[in-house]
Amino acid sequence: MTPLSGTGVTPLAGVGTVQWYDPQVELSGVDASESIDxxxxxxxxxxxxxxxxxxxxxxxxxxxxxxxxxxxxxxxxxxxxxxxxxxxxxxxxxxxxxxxxxxxxxxxxxxxxxxxxxxxxxxxxxxxxxxxxxxxxxxxxTDSDRVDLSELPDGTVLLAKDLAPSDTARLDPDAVAGIATVGGGRTSHSAIFARSLAIPAVVDVGEELSDIEDGTEVLVDGDAGTVVVDPESTPATEAATVEIRTEQVTTADGRAIEVAANVGTTDELAPAVERGADGVGLFRTEFLFLDRETPPTETEQYETYRAALDAFPTGRVVVRTLDAGGDKPIPYLDLPDEENPFLGARGIRLSLDENADLFETQLRALLRAGADGAGDLAVMFPMVATVAELDQVLTRVESVSDDLTSENIAHTVPELGVMIETPSAVFCAREFAERVQFLSIGTNDLTQYVMAASRGSEAVTDLHDPLHPAVLRAIDRTVREGHQGGAWVGVCGEMAGEPELTPLLVGLGVDELSMSAVTIPAVKAAVTAADSDATLIESVLASETREAVRDRLHLG
The missing domain is CATH 1.10.274.10 (PtsI, HPr-binding domain)
Structure with a gap:
C-alpha cells in the first residue's frame, strides 16, 4: 500500500498495531407507545x-x-x-x-x-x-461504555476520524506507538497534546485512512507526515536519533545561533532544559491569567518569572507580556465581543488601555525578577503596530522603574523587545529596533496577517503557510531593518521548530530560534550543518510562488 500522506505533528516515528477509536454514541430508541415525562x-x-x-x-x-x-x-x-x-x-x-x-x-x-x-x-x-x-x-x-484510552495495550497505534483533547490527554505515551487521524490540524489541542506527550502523530490524512483495518501493523512517521501499512522498517527520525546538545551551537560558517524553547508554564521548563534549550525564547504569560477568577498578584508573577530564570541561570529568558484578546479570552476581563477579534482589541492595545493596571503590575514583577538571582531576563511586547504605541510602552516601563526606585525596591530594566506580527510592524522594524534591543517574529500571526488568512479556517489552509514569498520577504525585511537599527532578531512561531527550514532562517540572518522543546535537538543539528548561502536566499526571495520556494529548498 502506498504511504498515506498527512500533516506530521511530532518529529518521531513509531510502529504498532492499529486500534480504531470511535467516540460516537448511538441514541436509545423510544417506543412510540411510551409517554415521555x-x-x-x-x-x-x-x-x-x-x-x-x-x-x-x-x-x-x-x-x-x-x-x-x-x-x-x-x-x-x-x-x-x-x-x-x-x-x-x-x-x-x-x-x-x-x-x-x-x-x-x-x-x-x-x-x-x-x-x-x-x-x-x-x-x-x-x-x-x-x-x-x-x-x-x-x-x-445512554450508559455507554467508554473505551479506556489510558489502558491501551503496549504498541497500539490509535486511528480515529479525529481525537478530542480529552481523548488525547488520557493516552499513555509509554503504550501508544502512534496516532493518526482522518482530520485535524497541526495547531489543534489534540496535536499540541501529542507533541507535549512526545507521541508520534500524523493528522489530516484523509478518508483513505479508514481503509486500514484493526489489527494491521502500521508505521506512523510524524517527521515525514506519513502512515505506512506493513512497514519493512522504522525510520530513524531526527528527534529520536539526534544527540542532545546542551551548549550553544554555531553554523558551518561560524555564526552562533541561540536555540530556545517556547513555554507556557513552569511545568514546561524542565523538559526544555532536558532537550538542550539555550534558554526561553517565548514565555507565554497569558496562561498565568487563566483558570482563575482574579488576576495573579505581583508576588505570584514574580515567583513564576524567577522560576524560569532559575531554570536557565546562564541563559536568556524572554517573557512576553499579557497577550489577551484574539483567540485568548481571559474570563474575568471585560473583553469586547468583536466580529473579528484578531483585528480588534488584543495584546498591547489592551495593556495600554483597559488593562493598564494589570500591565503595570506585570511590569513591576518583571523588573523585580530580573534584578534577583541568576539568569538574563528579556521582555517583549505583543501586537505593537505603531511607533506611537511602542513609545507609550517605553514610557510606562520608565514610570514603573521610577516608582520602584522611590519605594527602594531592587529592580532592573531588562532587554526590551517587540513582537513582529503585522505588516505595519514589518514596515516599522527599523524604528522599533532603534528603540529596543530585539525583535521577535511571530510567524504564525505574521503569516495570518500578511496573507489575510485566518489561522483557524480550513478553507484557507494553503494560504496559511510561511513559505509564501510575501511572508518570506516580510521576514527578510524585518531581519535587515532590525540589524540596521541595532537589534538582534529572533523567530518564535511554528516555523522556527521545522528543522528543514533552519537553513532558510539562518540564511536570512536570524539570530535566535524558539520552538517546542521536542524539536530542539533536531534544530540544533540543522544549525550546525547550515551556512549563510546568499545564492540560495536570493533565489528564494525572488520566487513568485510557494511551490517555487519549496523547489528551491528541496522540500517535497
Whole structure:
C-alpha cells in the first residue's frame, strides 16, 4: 500500500498495531407507545451534567499534572459550555416540546456546532470542544461504555476520524506507538497534546485512512507526515536519533545561533532544559491569567518569572507580556465581543488601555525578577503596530522603574523587545529596533496577517503557510531593518521548530530560534550543518510562488 500522506505533528516515528477509536454514541430508541415525562427527562439531564462536571474536573487536574496547566485550560472551556444558558435552556425547551434528554442534547448541541463551524478563528475551534462535550453527555445518558484510552495495550497505534483533547490527554505515551487521524490540524489541542506527550502523530490524512483495518501493523512517521501499512522498517527520525546538545551551537560558517524553547508554564521548563534549550525564547504569560477568577498578584508573577530564570541561570529568558484578546479570552476581563477579534482589541492595545493596571503590575514583577538571582531576563511586547504605541510602552516601563526606585525596591530594566506580527510592524522594524534591543517574529500571526488568512479556517489552509514569498520577504525585511537599527532578531512561531527550514532562517540572518522543546535537538543539528548561502536566499526571495520556494529548498 502506498504511504498515506498527512500533516506530521511530532518529529518521531513509531510502529504498532492499529486500534480504531470511535467516540460516537448511538441514541436509545423510544417506543412510540411510551409517554415521555419532561420532568423525569430534565432530572436525567441534570444528573448527566453533574457526572460530566465531575469527569471534567478530574481530567483537568490529571492533564495539568501530566502535560501542563496551559493544556489543561481546554477543560475550563468544556465546563463553561456545560453551564452555558443558551445550551441548558435549549435542552430544557426541546425536552418540554416532547423529546428525550438524549435527543435534546443531540439536537441542541448539533445546532450550536453547526453555527461555530461556519465561523473562523477561535469560534471555529469551539465546534470541536462542543462536539467533545456532546459526546460525553450522550455517553453518560445512554450508559455507554467508554473505551479506556489510558489502558491501551503496549504498541497500539490509535486511528480515529479525529481525537478530542480529552481523548488525547488520557493516552499513555509509554503504550501508544502512534496516532493518526482522518482530520485535524497541526495547531489543534489534540496535536499540541501529542507533541507535549512526545507521541508520534500524523493528522489530516484523509478518508483513505479508514481503509486500514484493526489489527494491521502500521508505521506512523510524524517527521515525514506519513502512515505506512506493513512497514519493512522504522525510520530513524531526527528527534529520536539526534544527540542532545546542551551548549550553544554555531553554523558551518561560524555564526552562533541561540536555540530556545517556547513555554507556557513552569511545568514546561524542565523538559526544555532536558532537550538542550539555550534558554526561553517565548514565555507565554497569558496562561498565568487563566483558570482563575482574579488576576495573579505581583508576588505570584514574580515567583513564576524567577522560576524560569532559575531554570536557565546562564541563559536568556524572554517573557512576553499579557497577550489577551484574539483567540485568548481571559474570563474575568471585560473583553469586547468583536466580529473579528484578531483585528480588534488584543495584546498591547489592551495593556495600554483597559488593562493598564494589570500591565503595570506585570511590569513591576518583571523588573523585580530580573534584578534577583541568576539568569538574563528579556521582555517583549505583543501586537505593537505603531511607533506611537511602542513609545507609550517605553514610557510606562520608565514610570514603573521610577516608582520602584522611590519605594527602594531592587529592580532592573531588562532587554526590551517587540513582537513582529503585522505588516505595519514589518514596515516599522527599523524604528522599533532603534528603540529596543530585539525583535521577535511571530510567524504564525505574521503569516495570518500578511496573507489575510485566518489561522483557524480550513478553507484557507494553503494560504496559511510561511513559505509564501510575501511572508518570506516580510521576514527578510524585518531581519535587515532590525540589524540596521541595532537589534538582534529572533523567530518564535511554528516555523522556527521545522528543522528543514533552519537553513532558510539562518540564511536570512536570524539570530535566535524558539520552538517546542521536542524539536530542539533536531534544530540544533540543522544549525550546525547550515551556512549563510546568499545564492540560495536570493533565489528564494525572488520566487513568485510557494511551490517555487519549496523547489528551491528541496522540500517535497
Amino acid at each position: 419532561p420532568e423525569t427527562e430534565l432530572a436525567t439531564f441534570e444528573q448527566a451534567r453533574d457526572t460530566a462536571r465531575d469527569e471534567l474536573e478530574t481530567e483537568r487536574e490529571r492533564t495539568a499534572d501530566r502535560i501542563g496547566d496551559a493544556e489543561a485550560e481546554v477543560f475550563e472551556a468544556h465546563l463553561g459550555f456545560l453551564d452555558d444558558p443558551q445550551i441548558t435552556e435549549g435542552v430544557e425547551e426541546t425536552v418540554e416540546a416532547g423529546s428525550t434528554a438524549q435527543e435534546a442534547v443531540a439536537e441542541t448541541f448539533g445546532s450550536h456546532i453547526e453555527q461555530f463551524e461556519s465561523m473562523e478563528g477561535r469560534f471555529a475551534e469551539r465546534a470541536a470542544d462542543l462536539r467533545d462535550l456532546r459526546d460525553r453527555l450522550l455517553r453518560i445518558l
